[in-house]
Amino acid sequence: MGFSKIWVHGEAIDGVVASITLELLAKARELADSVEVVIAGDADSVAAELGAHGASVVHSIGSLDNGLAGPRIASAIADACSQGSGPDVLLCGTTYDGRDVAGRLSAKLDTPVITNVVDLKPDGDRLLAHEPVFGGTKDVFTGTTAEGLDIFVVRPKSFVAESAGGDPASVSTLQVGDLGSTGTAVVKDQFVEESSGPRLDEANIVVSGGRGLGEPDKYEMIEKLASLVKGAPGASRAVVDAGWVPYSYQVGQTGKVVKPTVYIACGISGATQHLVGMKGSANIVAINKDEEAPIFGIADLGIVGDVHKVLPKLIEALEAQ
């Protein structure tokens, strides 16, 4: 046991390190002396940035060759663990690949994985994970009693990414052994859904629309408003499931976690699963015609009103500026 050596599952696209990876590094370097990253793809192009954020070594499994990250990274880490060169703790992000890695590895090593983590703290020679439950009304602290590697899957935006000004990380190669049939899924093609403006999880202002907009066409008001305030449009799951906007717009438990300076919720009731994704926002504005809507319970400015009346005027006022 112990947590003197922490590995972070690193993610990067086209040489740009994902912010979740930098967030995990910020926490890892606070907790342990030795912080290293395990990553697929071109490790050399990200070694400087990872080093600046506290990683001393980048373990590179090399190109995925269109395979999926989960089984490959899990297998490489499992081998390192069995050779005694693996970490005490692995941090993965709650991301598409992060969960795959954590799940695969936990089954490989027969070790538990703790998910939905929003904070970590030392407890003797182990780490306790902090998980919000019941829509964030209760906080639970959990540790494992298992021997060997501890795996935590951490939600985005739990920590603040910050450079520590360290030297570039050294890159070392981590072998991926024979995966058998577990590695046979192949990416044939990639599609990018077009979007303009800042990314939802990075925007300073997020304007989200919900079922209260009434019909799909009315979502245009949200996009218009978002572009006027140089923010990003978001949505509740109700309108994502109804097909008004793509899944990438979804804010909440099963969507994105956002912490903008201002979050403007329009026609959103404020279900706990939605609140989980946005209640860390610095300021919350809500417009809802039902004064009993739960969203008002956490709004700094609540407007009891009709989105079809308030939003057009707000858009007009912003356009006039």
Next chain:
Amino acid sequence: MDVVVCVKQIPDPADPGELNPDTKTLKRDTKLILDESDSYGVEMALQLVDAAGSGEVRLVSMTPGGETGGLRTALAMGAESAILVSDEALAGSDSLSTAKVLAAAIKRSNPDLILTATESSDGYTGTVPEQIAEILGLPSVTFGKEVSVDGELATVKRQTESGYDVVECPLPAVISVTAGVVEPRYPSFKGIMAAKNKPVEELDLAALEIDPATVGWAGARQEITEIVDAPAREAGELIVDEGEAHERIMAFLDDLKVL
């Protein structure tokens, strides 16, 4: 083509229950229903078997208390049969214990495809599908938005950060599907009646030759050290729109200097 769908039976999310302060596990004394997230997998399986022209949809579920309410709903949608693994020793199972049990149940029937939801509504660990795949030595594709099968090959549109990947995966495989990808059918009256007579095989851990010490609370090897109330966020100003609310919002944004 035979498809197994893992379906979780959960307390109604509208009535989520509470933690038992003594054992620090979830109190499960309410009636269980089909996790809505799994209704998409059931629908997808029915459509895939339909498209293949032969085969059947079977369900696998695990719950400590022997409930079948959620399974009956999925059977009423059109699944042929179900395996329910139930045993008191399963209480407090974590995701890995759950995956061990589900994998053992799935192995009994050698399906071509195993479908799960991306994450369950009450546990939402999102790790069970990968754990099942690893235990069974199978490939997997998570976050499937669209799945089609041609012979021994599945093609999956996998959700990504910026869009989706088209992933090809040889069968047998585990695929997890996201919510909202298909329109789950409502069970018809005929379906509901038929479901009453469909086979639900109940197995305990002994029948699956699983050592109780490796699953449930014992197998989870986790310890909850503390449960505290989360700091609540206070409500602020609430005004009723009399036609001028947009001005208040403008002033609010101005004060924050974000415009």
